[in-house]
Amino acid sequence: MHRRGVGAGAIAKKKLAEAKYKERGTVLAEDQIVQMSKQLETFKSNLEEFASKHKQEIRKNSEFRVQFQEMCATIGVDPLASGKGFWSEMLGVGDFYYELGVQIVEVCLALKHRNGGLITLDELHQRVLKGRGKFAQDVSQDDLMRAIKKLKVMGNGFGMIPVGGSYLVQSVPAELNMDHTVVLQLAEKKGYVSVSEIKDSLKWEKERACHILDHLLKEGLAWLDSQAPGEAQYWLPALFSEITSRDVTPEEANQMTP
Amino acid sequence: MDRFSWSNGLLEINETLVIQQRGVRLYDGDDKAKLDVGVVLLSTHRLIWRDVKNHECCIAMPLSQIILFEEQAAGIGKSAKIVIHLHAAPANKEPGPYQHSKYSFIKLSFKEHGQIEFYRRLTEEMTQKRWENTPFSQPISTGTGSQAGRTRAVGIVGIERKIEEKRKETDKNISEAFEDLSKLMVKAKEMVELSRSIANKIKDKQGDITEDETIRFKSYLLSMGIANPVTRDTYGSGTHYHMQLAKQLGDMLQAPLEERGGMMALTEVYCLVNRARGMELLSPEDLVNACKMFESLKLPLRLRVFDSGVMVVQLQSHSEEEMIASALDSVSDKGSLTAEEFAKLLGLSVLLCKERLLLAEKMGHLCRDDSVEGLRFYPNRF
Numbered sequence: 001m002h003r004r005g006v007g008a009g010a011i012a013k014k015k016l017a018e019a020k021y022k023e024r025g026t027v028l029a030e031d032q033i034v035q036m037s038k039q040l041e042t043f044k045s046n047l048e049e050f051a052s053k054h055k056q057e058i059r060k061n062s063e064f065r066v067q068f069q070e071m072c073a074t075i076g077v078d079p080l081a082s083g084k085g086f087w088s089e090m091l092g093v094g095d096f097y098y099e100l101g102v103q104i105v106e107v108c109l110a111l112k113h114r115n116g117g118l119i120t121l122d123e124l125h126q127r128v129l130k131g132r133g134k135f136a137q138d139v140s141q142d143d144l145m146r147a148i149k150k151l152k153v154m155g156n157g158f159g160m161i162p163v164g165g166s167y168l169v170q171s172v173p174a175e176l177n178m179d180h181t182v183v184l185q186l187a188e189k190k191g192y193v194s195v196s197e198i199k200d201s202l203k204w205e206k207e208r209a210c211h212i213l214d215h216l217l218k219e220g221l222a223w224l225d226s227q228a229p230g231e232a233q234y235w236l237p238a239l240f241s242e243i244t245s246r247d248v249t250p251e252e253a254n255q256m257t258p
Numbered sequence: 259m260d261r262f263s264w265s266n267g268l269l270e271i272n273e274t275l276v277i278q279q280r281g282v283r284l285y286d287g288d289d290k291a292k293l294d295v296g297v298v299l300l301s302t303h304r305l306i307w308r309d310v311k312n313h314e315c316c317i318a319m320p321l322s323q324i325i326l327f328e329e330q331a332a333g334i335g336k337s338a339k340i341v342i343h344l345h346a347a348p349a350n351k352e353p354g355p356y357q358h359s360k361y362s363f364i365k366l367s368f369k370e371h372g373q374i375e376f377y378r379r380l381t382e383e384m385t386q387k388r389w390e391n392t393p394f395s396q397p398i399s400t401g402t403g404s405q406a407g408r409t410r411a412v413g414i415v416g417i418e419r420k421i422e423e424k425r426k427e428t429d430k431n432i433s434e435a436f437e438d439l440s441k442l443m444v445k446a447k448e449m450v451e452l453s454r455s456i457a458n459k460i461k462d463k464q465g466d467i468t469e470d471e472t473i474r475f476k477s478y479l480l481s482m483g484i485a486n487p488v489t490r491d492t493y494g495s496g497t498h499y500h501m502q503l504a505k506q507l508g509d510m511l512q513a514p515l516e517e518r519g520g521m522m523a524l525t526e527v528y529c530l531v532n533r534a535r536g537m538e539l540l541s542p543e544d545l546v547n548a549c550k551m552f553e554s555l556k557l558p559l560r561l562r563v564f565d566s567g568v569m570v571v572q573l574q575s576h577s578e579e580e581m582i583a584s585a586l587d588s589v590s591d592k593g594s595l596t597a598e599e600f601a602k603l604l605g606l607s608v609l610l611c612k613e614r615l616l617l618a619e620k621m622g623h624l625c626r627d628d629s630v631e632g633l634r635f636y637p638n639r640f
Contacts, residue, residue: 028459030471036452040449046445053434068439071443072446076450077482082499083538084499084544086481086482086483087483101528102533105525105529151525154546172609217630
């Protein structure tokens, strides 16, 4: 006499479905999830081994970090997506970049009143290095750029504008289109630009040049020097280098102006 | 640049390393030298430069070649430099990267700074001229006699060997690291492909996936850093991790939000939370994904995105009408306000005050005066 267990029918149905799928050569998703779970465990221990041998390499060698990031990108993996990811937890890459993100935000915020939210990658690099102190891990410009890319996720207007072989880092959601970018690039050489320069180099009409410059003034990205000899000059504080400018206290300023 | 000779970079007897600086590019006069960025080393006797990537590429020049040197300040987009003017190369100079040069000066460009200290040390060495007291013999181009060879005391060989060994070991470590990394990446790639296959099956409904399994799958993706391809789900790309995080944030942000008038920019939250954690920091994505879960978890916070793209966390109790009413009050009170003035008034960030004014404007309560002097808001009397 046969005794049927409860659910025998369901089991039989499942077996039939499995058989059908196996016939067509496809594996069920839930089986693959189990497979993935196993592979994940193996991968985790491989990564642990790698970390025990080479964690220092990532910490100390910025060139290695670049290679690492590029390899990850090639295979479709983002090691910085989550602090809870294996890469972050075991290699410590996460904390490195997330902390850098915090430092970048703080530097940009501190200087916003002066440069309107636009800063050269060089200056940002200098200031971040200074903030980190002598004994901290080294940080390269590639590191900064990757950290900035991650910051973009938080919708705060972070972006990078290519200018003169390097970049300007934007940290406010100011609307900057191609015209603005081109004017910024023109201003890069001297730190300022004038309407006639724009007309000469870019062959724009006066109205177009003025419109763009006015927008930069409004956004606080440019300062107007209407007393410049000849014609007015539009200066971009983001492009002032440390050496040619210095911060002045109100007392000093009072003594300087006649 | 024709004053340099190829070198193995090893220090001679009585030669001491004074300072080294990486991130230095050489210039032949005003032109960039056909070399990459490298490390410059100053010893008591020579100026040495080595390519960072290719350690075999190493050149040196005796300090006696230097007539004078000066600093060249950094410019916009240009690194600080030290310009070094040189005597003509001696006839018996060993071959180097340049046969001849039209310039009699070179430049060191300090792309990673360090020029100030380097200049100081160079000045010291050029003043003391220690190489004159303890010369080592210059090799002549053709080996015409044993006395032309370099003299080396036995003791120094050990130190040189150690330096060389260390360098080789570093190189070996790096290449081993790369090898291991490549192997790891191959395995990671398998995982990526497997996850894509699973995602496709979920989409095509091949098989019986429970919600539990879906959540598990998402956490695997999170661990590997693979973007979530499955879009139909209850919690966005949230996982248990993000749910926990959302609850933690709910507790942690109450007080700071109240201090700041009920609203904080997401970047501010990011900095606040990560500074508090100190380690095991949150990624920007972790934060965004956690905040997206506030509503479904019935927490009293909301993630909000303004038209400008600015993302904020705000207290749910913080009603829109209140914000607009207060903005209108303040503006009417003062006649007109800019975002900066409003920020000073409320003690809040300029960014968020601007958003409030824009919101009030959108609702028709304020109108703007947009001039070169700034954006100013007035009560809307139309």
